[in-house]
Amino acid sequence: MLEVRGTPLPDGGFVTTYSDVTERKTWEENLQAAKQKAEEANQAKSAFLNMVTHDLRTPLTSIRSFAEILSDDAEIASEQRKAFLGIINSECLRLVRMLNDLLDFAKIEAGRMDWFIDDLDAAELLQSAVTSMTPMFAEKQVALELTLPAQAPRIAADRDRLTQVIINLLSNAWKFAAENSGRVRVCLDCQASEARISVIDNGPGIAAEKHDEVFEEFRQLVSANATHPAGTGLGLAICRRIVDHLGGRIWVESTPPDGATFRFTIPYSR
Numbered sequence: 001m002l003e004v005r006g007t008p009l010p011d012g013g014f015v016t017t018y019s020d021v022t023e024r025k026t027w028e029e030n031l032q033a034a035k036q037k038a039e040e041a042n043q044a045k046s047a048f049l050n051m052v053t054h055d056l057r058t059p060l061t062s063i064r065s066f067a068e069i070l071s072d073d074a075e076i077a078s079e080q081r082k083a084f085l086g087i088i089n090s091e092c093l094r095l096v097r098m099l100n101d102l103l104d105f106a107k108i109e110a111g112r113m114d115w116f117i118d119d120l121d122a123a124e125l126l127q128s129a130v131t132s133m134t135p136m137f138a139e140k141q142v143a144l145e146l147t148l149p150a151q152a153p154r155i156a157a158d159r160d161r162l163t164q165v166i167i168n169l170l171s172n173a174w175k176f177a178a179e180n181s182g183r184v185r186v187c188l189d190c191q192a193s194e195a196r197i198s199v200i201d202n203g204p205g206i207a208a209e210k211h212d213e214v215f216e217e218f219r220q221l222v223s224a225n226a227t228h229p230a231g232t233g234l235g236l237a238i239c240r241r242i243v244d245h246l247g248g249r250i251w252v253e254s255t256p257p258d259g260a261t262f263r264f265t266i267p268y269s270r
Contacts, residue, residue: 001025041217056098059091101234104164105217108241115158115245119269122195123152125159126188129166137174142182144170149188153195156269161242165250168235169199169262176203176260194248194265205256214252215240239264 001022007015066084070076076084107113130146137144155162166186173184182202189196206214217237243250243264250264 056095059095062091063088101238104238105234105241108238113161113245115161117156117158117246120155120157120159120162121152122155122188122197122266123148125162126166126186126197129163129170130186133167133170133174137184140174140177140182141180142174142177142184145183145185147185147187149190151190152188153190154269155195155266157246157266158242162246162266165239165242165264166197166199168239172235172262173199173201173203173260177201178203191265194267196263196265198261198263200259200261202259205258206252206254206260207256208254211252211254215250 001020003019003021005017005019007017009015066088070081070084104113126146126148130144134144170184170186174182177184184202185198185200187198187200189198215236217234240250243266247267248265250262252260252262254260
């Protein structure tokens with residue numbers, strides 16, 4: 001890229017200079033792009049803080065209201081009491097999940113996350129994670145399947161953190177699955193130097209321009225039957241950080257409305 005300047009001389013004549021400004025223009029464009037990205041991140045963070053404030057207040061209000069009803073009415077019917085206690089319990093679990101996401105993200109950002117890398121049986125770990133999610137899928141009548149290879153590989157990973165990734169992906173698939181007709185499949189495949197784990201659903205899918213965005217901090221897609229996102233929007237961002245730290249990759253494949261497939265890789269144990 002050239003910058004051309006023309007300068008007339010006092011006694012007549014004209015001087016034209018040609019300067020190579022490619023590097024300067026590149027820096028200017030990069031600076032503008034960085035500024036725009038920072039502004040978008042700031043807006044996303046503000047929206048995130050507003051959402052978290054709302055979502056923390058909502059379950060707390062619900063817990064307080066039902067606790068007050070149970071406290072004020074000692075003769076409330078047992079079935080209703082059981083239902084109210086169930087709501088209180090589910091809202092408490094929701095709060096715990098949100099706070100755990102916030103704490104985990106803060107630890108990862110600060111480089112203070114504790115990692116315990118071990119030699120793990122990939123099939124056993126997947127089976128355990130799927131089993132823990134089975135009741136939630138059964139309640140919504142969403143089919144949950146697990147496909148394992150004949151010879152399961154051993155991987156080098158942190159058991160708790162990798163389980164967190166799988167649970168998070170399953171929770172997202174469950175959230176977008178249609179009640180009674182939803183179907184989610186978990187697969188383990190053996191690659192040349194790494195294991196590949198896939199979580200496949202038959203939900204509405206994710207538009208191509210959103211494939212990278214879903215892994216960004218403070219961003220979240222909304223399910224078709226929700227008025228606003230449920231949770232902090234940090235789940236997939238945390239998944240990406242964990243998988244990156246373990247030496248793998250994570251991505252999404254989707255063509256709406258044919259569902260979405262989240263895949264990630266983990267190196268074999270050394």
